[in-house]
Amino acid sequence: xxxxxxxxxxxxxxxxxxxxxxxxxxxxxxxxxxxxxxxxxxxxxxxxxxxxxxxxxxxxxxxxxxxxxxxxxxxxxxxxxxxxxxxxxxxxxxxxxxxxxxxxxxxxxxxxxxxxxxxxxxxxxxxxxxxxxxxxxxxxxxxxxxxxxxxxxxxxxxxxxxxxxxxxxxxxxxxxxxxxxxxxxxxxxxxxxxxxxxxxxxxxxxxxxxxxxxxxxxxxxxxxxxxxxxxxxxxxxxxxxxxxxxxxxxxxxxxxxxxxxxxxxxxxxxxxxxxxxxxxxxxxxxxxxxxxxxxxxxxxxxxxxxxxxxxxxxxxxxxxxxxxxxxxxxxxxxxxxxxxxx
Amino acid sequence: xxxxxxxxxxxxxxxxxxxxxxxxxxxxxxxxxxxxxxxxxxxxxxxxxxxxxxxxxxxxxxxxxxxxxxxxxxxxxxxxxxxxxxxxxxxxxxxxxxxxxxxxxxxxxxxxxxxxxxxxxxxxxxxxxxxxxxxxxxxxxxxxxxxxxxxxxxxxxxxxxxxxxxxxxxxxxxxxxxxxxxxxxxxxxxxxxxxxxxxxxxxxxxxxxxxxxxxxxxxxxxxxxxxxxxxxxxxxxxxxxxxxxxxxxxxxxxxxxxxxxxxxxxxxxxxxxxxxxxxxxxxxxxxxxxxx
Numbered sequence: 001x002x003x004x005x006x007x008x009x010x011x012x013x014x015x016x017x018x019x020x021x022x023x024x025x026x027x028x029x030x031x032x033x034x035x036x037x038x039x040x041x042x043x044x045x046x047x048x049x050x051x052x053x054x055x056x057x058x059x060x061x062x063x064x065x066x067x068x069x070x071x072x073x074x075x076x077x078x079x080x081x082x083x084x085x086x087x088x089x090x091x092x093x094x095x096x097x098x099x100x101x102x103x104x105x106x107x108x109x110x111x112x113x114x115x116x117x118x119x120x121x122x123x124x125x126x127x128x129x130x131x132x133x134x135x136x137x138x139x140x141x142x143x144x145x146x147x148x149x150x151x152x153x154x155x156x157x158x159x160x161x162x163x164x165x166x167x168x169x170x171x172x173x174x175x176x177x178x179x180x181x182x183x184x185x186x187x188x189x190x191x192x193x194x195x196x197x198x199x200x201x202x203x204x205x206x207x208x209x210x211x212x213x214x215x216x217x218x219x220x221x222x223x224x225x226x227x228x229x230x231x232x233x234x235x236x237x238x239x240x241x242x243x244x245x246x247x248x249x250x251x252x253x254x255x256x257x258x259x260x261x262x263x264x265x266x267x268x269x270x271x272x273x274x275x276x277x278x279x280x281x282x283x284x285x286x287x288x289x290x291x292x293x294x295x296x297x298x299x300x301x302x303x304x305x306x307x308x309x310x311x312x313x314x315x316x317x318x319x320x321x322x323x324x325x326x327x328x329x330x331x332x333x334x335x336x337x338x339x340x341x342x
Numbered sequence: 343x344x345x346x347x348x349x350x351x352x353x354x355x356x357x358x359x360x361x362x363x364x365x366x367x368x369x370x371x372x373x374x375x376x377x378x379x380x381x382x383x384x385x386x387x388x389x390x391x392x393x394x395x396x397x398x399x400x401x402x403x404x405x406x407x408x409x410x411x412x413x414x415x416x417x418x419x420x421x422x423x424x425x426x427x428x429x430x431x432x433x434x435x436x437x438x439x440x441x442x443x444x445x446x447x448x449x450x451x452x453x454x455x456x457x458x459x460x461x462x463x464x465x466x467x468x469x470x471x472x473x474x475x476x477x478x479x480x481x482x483x484x485x486x487x488x489x490x491x492x493x494x495x496x497x498x499x500x501x502x503x504x505x506x507x508x509x510x511x512x513x514x515x516x517x518x519x520x521x522x523x524x525x526x527x528x529x530x531x532x533x534x535x536x537x538x539x540x541x542x543x544x545x546x547x548x549x550x551x552x553x554x555x556x557x558x559x560x561x562x563x564x565x566x567x568x569x570x571x572x573x574x575x576x577x578x579x580x581x582x583x584x585x586x587x588x589x590x591x592x593x594x595x596x597x598x599x600x601x602x603x604x605x606x607x608x609x610x611x612x613x614x615x616x617x618x619x620x621x622x623x624x625x626x627x628x629x630x631x632x633x634x
Contacts, residue, residue: 013474020475028491144616146567148574149608152590156597156605276480280571284594295575298490310487314478 010325014318018311022074025310026067070307083297083305090308093293098312101278101289104212107205109271112213112220117263119217120224121256127229135225142218147277151211151284158207208281215277216270223266227259268324272317362628369624375617383432390426398582406600416602418593424603427584428610434496434578434585435614438569439562441500442507447558449504450511451550455542457512458519470516473509481506485568489577496585499578503568507561514557518550552629560622563615570611586611 083090123135231237232255240250275291282292290309297305363369387393391413401421409416415424457469476484481503489502522528523546531541572578573587581588586607593604 013471016471017474017478020471021478024475025487028488140616140619141612144563144567144619145612146570146574146615148571148587149590149612152594152597152604152608155594156601273480273482276482276486277571279483279486280574283575295486298487299576306487306491310479310483313480313483317480318478 007326010322014322018314018318021314022071022307022311023067025307025314026070074311083302083308086305090304093305094290094308094312097288097290097293100287101275101282101291104205104209104278104282104287104289105271105274107209108212108274109267111210112216112270112274113267115213116217116220116267117224117260120221120263121228123221123225124228124232124259127225132225135221139218139222142214143222145214147211147215148280148284150214151208151281154207154211155285204287208278208285208287212274212277212281216267216273219270220263220267224259224263227262228255231255231259264327265324268320272320275313275316359628363624366624366627368620369627372617372620372622372624375613376621379432379614379617380436382429383436386429386433390423390429392423392426393430395422395426396430396582396584408600409602415606416600418589418603419596419600424589424606427589428586428607431584431586431589431607432610432614434573434583435566435569438496438500438503438578439565439618442503442565443558443561445500445504446508447511447554450508451515451547451554453508454512454515454517455519455546455550458516458523459538459542459546461516461520461523466516466520469512473512476506476509477513479506482568482571485572486575486577489572494577494580496579496583499569499572502572502577503565507565510561511554511557514553515550518553519546522546522549556622556626556629559625560619563618563622566611566615566618586614 083093086093119135119138123132126132237250237255240254241247278289278291279295281287282289283295286292290312293305294309294313296302297309363373382389386396390396399420399422403421405417405419405421407413407417413423413425415428417423418427453469453473457466460466479487484506485499485502487502488505489499492498492501519542528541528545531545536545569578570587570590573585574591576588576591578587579585589607590604590611593600593602593607596603
């Protein structure tokens with residue numbers, strides 16, 4: 001009904017927000033103490049080299065001019081400047097590293113959604129039994145444990161004590177990389193029928209993927225459980241049972257769909273948060289992804305790269321939020337209508 | 343309403359809250375562990391078996407000792423007692439939690455109140471859009487970015503987390519304030535001629551306490567988690583001051599032989615967050631209105 005204007009409004013808002021974000025990050029990145037030109041060239045570089053690099057990077061101009069140049073390049077040419085670390089255009093770096101992180105996040109998200117909902121449904125189905133209590137313990141632990149703790153635990157268990165999973169990187173030595181179709185090695189390997197590569201890269205994704213997923217998994221499970229138990233007590237379920245509708249149909253057709261609405265919102269936030277937590281996880285296993293690249297950029301004060309990575313993350317995060325808002329608005333018409341009234 | 347009746351009502355409310363809270367065994371466990379942690383942190387120099395190990399200290403002769411009677415958590419690679427360092431590291435975590443929430447709550451709440459009171463006007467839109475900008479990134483990413491561009495100290499890590507956290511409080515308060523804005527009692531106050539400050543702080547704000555306080559309680563766990571993540575990548579307190587995340591990171595290099603250097607601080611992190619989460623859940627359940 002009002003879905004069209006709703007979407008348009010959200011999109012316009014998102015663009016505005018991204019503008020503001022770019023300004024914010026730009027200011028933050030430029031305000032840091034330390035001279036990026038000097039840091040790029042090293043402490044023993046001659047003054048004139050530093051000066052010329054500074055001019056080249058527009059560092060001698062006032063900040064709003066710098067922002068204008070950056071913005072113009074970004075919007076017209078998709079050019080985010082040069083990375084001082086890798087000496088390549090930032091856009092190229094991003095194109096290389098982003099698929100890796102996407103892969104990790106997708107694997108993580110699938111695991112999180114599937115097992116989170118599954119666990120929550122089981123706990124609701126068997127509520128107030130030992131399964132439910134066990135579930136509560138697991139859920140509390142899952143939320144309280146940072147992803148890097150899970151990762152360290154996994155590495156300890158499955159990398160050393162019972163070494164079945166690789167602990168470092170993306171691909172083992174000697175395994176050929178598949179041709180670059182999407183950039184995601186598992187997908188490319190599948191598409192080209194390269195089973196060995198696929199299996200190897202998949203194994204590499206398991207530990208970081210699951211470690212990332214644990215937090216969101218527990219949250220999703222908790223919300224699913226509480227949402228389901230809330231709905232199970234509602235009158236329409238009692239009515240359906242009284243009418244003799246089989247339990248399975250009640251479950252699948254009515255209970256599940258209605259209970260999933262809050263779960264979907266939380267899952268969306270958590271999936272977006274995966275990108276954030278990936279920063280730390282990627283660093284630990286030296287996974288060559290965007291977050292690792294961003295982390296290095298941040299620690300080495302590589303300005304263009306920092307801004308580029310943050311912008312990309314901001315765009316992704318905002319897009320995910322918009323998509324989820326749209327999905328939820330579609331599922332729950334009340335939201336569309338209420339927004340109008342305010 | 344006479345003053346005496348007001349304050350005895352408040353006492354009753356408080357008693358009721360405490361009673362509700364204590365019904366839940368998990369919340370009590372959380373409270374107990376939190377109090378334990380706070381005591382450990384405050385009296386660290388007196389409780390830790392080797393308090394001098396929390397500073398610059400090297401005793402290579404006792405390096406890498408596994409957990410035993412003299413060193414319950416073992417020693418690290420330069421011979422420092424892991425238990426003592428962990429106890430001292432609790433301080434940093436608690437300071438960060440208290441500091442962040444202490445700063446973010448007033449700032450966020452005031453912004454939310456102002457935006458909510460003026461809801462529908464320019465001020466409202468501007469303030470909320472600004473907070474949306476900060477929300478466009480997951481908190482950890484923004485905190486990482488800000489912490490990395492500043493010098494790595496505990497204070498700067500706190501600032502970084504504050505920068506990424508305040509919009510949540512502004513949002514929450516804005517929602518509450520803007521929905522209260524159109525209530526009859528606010529309009530009545532306006533009609534009588536109460537000025538804006540009175541309305542905002544004496545009429546709207548007290549009605550928002552409950553959700554805000556709940557959020558504060560639940561957030562402590564998250565802030566500690568982010569703090570641990572920041573120090574894990576080296577963006578918090580610098581050595582030799584011990585920090586939980588840093589200890590896990592440093593110790594991770596020596597897995598699995600010297601597992602105790604990494605594992606014990608990690609367990610303490612989990613325990614701490616768990617305790618604060620249980621406490622927060624208990625407060626939330628106690629403050630929540632009863633379902634009919």
